[in-house]
Amino acid sequence: MHIHILTLFPNMFTAPFSESIVKRAIDRGLVEIAIHNIRDYTSDRHHVVDDSPYGGGPGMVLKPEPLFEAVTAIKGAGWEFGHSEKGEFELPVILLTPQGRLFDQRAAEGLSKYEEVILICGHYEGVDERVREHLVTDEISIGDYVLSGGELAAMVVVDSLVRQLPGALGSEEAVGEDSHSSGLLEYPQYTRPQSFRGWEVPEILLSGNHAEIARWRREQSLRRTIRRRPDLLERTALNDEERGLLAQMEREEY
Ligand code: 6GU
Numbered sequence: 001m002h003i004h005i006l007t008l009f010p011n012m013f014t015a016p017f018s019e020s021i022v023k024r025a026i027d028r029g030l031v032e033i034a035i036h037n038i039r040d041y042t043s044d045r046h047h048v049v050d051d052s053p054y055g056g057g058p059g060m061v062l063k064p065e066p067l068f069e070a071v072t073a074i075k076g077a078g079w080e081f082g083h084s085e086k087g088e089f090e091l092p093v094i095l096l097t098p099q100g101r102l103f104d105q106r107a108a109e110g111l112s113k114y115e116e117v118i119l120i121c122g123h124y125e126g127v128d129e130r131v132r133e134h135l136v137t138d139e140i141s142i143g144d145y146v147l148s149g150g151e152l153a154a155m156v157v158v159d160s161l162v163r164q165l166p167g168a169l170g171s172e173e174a175v176g177e178d179s180h181s182s183g184l185l186e187y188p189q190y191t192r193p194q195s196f197r198g199w200e201v202p203e204i205l206l207s208g209n210h211a212e213i214a215r216w217r218r219e220q221s222l223r224r225t226i227r228r229r230p231d232l233l234e235r236t237a238l239n240d241e242e243r244g245l246l247a248q249m250e251r252e253e254y
Pocket of ligand 1: 095096097098100122140141142143144145146147148149150153154
């Protein structure tokens, strides 16, 4: 997978992509991440990337020209990384903005299917509307709060994409067990010591009875999801056992 990031702050990306799973995926050649400085795509002497809004008001707006230039250059570089064997492939151009569609696990799974994506980090008071209308194919927000720019959001999106790529996770980091991939929150985990400051690991986990352990974990996942994120249950298909457990918990007044 090839990910392009257009940003005014390329240095912000150094550390997050130099550690852990993302770093390993880059080293293994599973993903290539190219950081492009929007300022490099200006053509005036002062490399101006923003200007005051028409109609007045506070703040600055990102100008359209550098963003159009940058996307055109990336595409024109013939896909720099080379064409797909299938020929032309779709190239999502995504603007990171609090006004975007809310990013979730399903969106991450959808995006990870593309061979190449461009992420544009918005900044200042916003981005010229013609970028939205004529350049980007999608807008993404990572939650209902305001960040100073799209950079942190782009890092979140990249991390979630990279961990979906086949081979990105070690066997010990199985992708299917994560919170949200099943639609439920994760069950409680314990490791040594068995007794810590008088707090014990639940007996069942020491029993060696794998069927009972699996059942306990499903129940814990459900319990945690009902208490903390009941909204998730509405979108999750439960099996007979889970529906039974749920009915039981509701009777118990969890
Ligand atoms: Cl994608 N950008 C900014 N600036 N703020 C956000 C966001 C994105 N997602 C949530 N808040």
